[in-house]
Amino acid sequence: MNHLLSVADLGVDGIDEILRLTDSFVEVSERAIPKVPALRGKTVVSLFFEESTRTRLSFETAAKRLSADTMTFSVSTSSVKKGESIRDTVQTIEAMGVDAIVVRHASAGVPWQIAGWSSSAVINGGDGWHEHPTQALLDCYTIRQRLGSLDGKRVAIVGDVKHSRVARSDVLAFTMLGAEVTLVAPPTLLPPSLEGWPVTASNEIDEILPKVDVVYLLRMQRERQSEALLPSLREYTARFGLTQRRAQLLGPDAIVMHPGPMNRGVEIAAEVADLPNAVIVDQVRNGVAVRMAVLFRLLGSGSQLEGLEHG
Numbered sequence: 310m311n312h313l314l315s316v317a318d319l320g321v322d323g324i325d326e327i328l329r330l331t332d333s334f335v336e337v338s339e340r341a342i343p344k345v346p347a348l349r350g351k352t353v354v355s356l357f358f359e360e361s362t363r364t365r366l367s368f369e370t371a372a373k374r375l376s377a378d379t380m381t382f383s384v385s386t387s388s389v390k391k392g393e394s395i396r397d398t399v400q401t402i403e404a405m406g407v408d409a410i411v412v413r414h415a416s417a418g419v420p421w422q423i424a425g426w427s428s429s430a431v432i433n434g435g436d437g438w439h440e441h442p443t444q445a446l447l448d449c450y451t452i453r454q455r456l457g458s459l460d461g462k463r464v465a466i467v468g469d470v471k472h473s474r475v476a477r478s479d480v481l482a483f484t485m486l487g488a489e490v491t492l493v494a495p496p497t498l499l500p501p502s503l504e505g506w507p508v509t510a511s512n513e514i515d516e517i518l519p520k521v522d523v524v525y526l527l528r529m530q531r532e533r534q535s536e537a538l539l540p541s542l543r544e545y546t547a548r549f550g551l552t553q554r555r556a557q558l559l560g561p562d563a564i565v566m567h568p569g570p571m572n573r574g575v576e577i578a579a580e581v582a583d584l585p586n587a588v589i590v591d592q593v594r595n596g597v598a599v600r601m602a603v604l605f606r607l608l609g610s611g612s613q614l615e616g617l618e619h620g
């Protein structure tokens with residue numbers, strides 16, 4: 310594997326391999342000094358053309374815990390503001406000597422373009438509405454950690470599926486690992502066609518919640534909505550929000566997930582996000598170890614893993 314652009318690049322075996330590697334890096338992350346020399350001498354750059362808190366900071370933390378050097382690119386203070394193209398930006402950064410580029414862009418396909426121009430490993434940190442593979446990997450890891458496996462588990466993905474790269478990557482990864490996925494949304498927030506999606510769809514959240522092992526809430530992505538797709542946010546919350554009343558419909562072992570950032574009070578009630586069965590903080594914590602595994606898989610070597618020594 311030279312790049313990580315889509316969950317589909319990994320297949321079931323590739324996902325399993327990353328999740329097994331993640332176990333090792335969870336152990337490293339729990340040490341008093343959570344650092345190993347596995348990627349000493351390598352340089353990882355964050356090339357984010359769109360806002361991020363979790364993905365950017367967790368990749369940077371992951372790279373540092375592996376002893377790689379890091380570079381951060383911020384559009385607002387870069388020469389992109391003077392009209393420099395993405396291709397020239399990538400070539401400029403590569404000329405400084407980098408080994409991996411983590412890229413986020415508002416347009417679908419940009420990480421593939423960069424992979425075509427670049428000799429570095431390219432990791433998709435989220436492209437438009439299209440894919441967010443490392444989010445899917447950390448979600449799979451978190452479900453396995455809480456529920457043991459995804460095989461045969463029932464997952465409801467609720468909300469703005471249409472504009473969600475997380476939903477697209479999660480559907481691929483969850484179903485590859487054997488989960489049954491139901492999309493729950495008003496018709497205006499579903500893709501125009503679900504042909505080829507290995508899912509069922511519903512707009513009756515109250516009927517679905519008692520049957521699922523996982524309810525995965527999506528953020529209402531108002532910045533990606535060019536038209537009025539809902540009468541109002543208040544109506545959305547009334548019909549589809551995970552309110553305290555609805556959370557009581559879940560089984561005792563069911564978990565609540567959200568990729569963040571959350572709109573508390575819109576897709577999820579503030580109190581529900583803090584319940585013991587809400588694993589949203591676990592998702593963020595696991596995101597660092599999963600991204601260590603991805604960076605190690607792309608830039609490291611197996612012999613370094615055998616003795617993950619302290620740095």
Ligand code: CP
Pocket residue numbers: 360361362363364365435444568569570
């Ligand atoms: N889940 C996620 O991608 O969050 P950020 O936009 O903060 O990176």
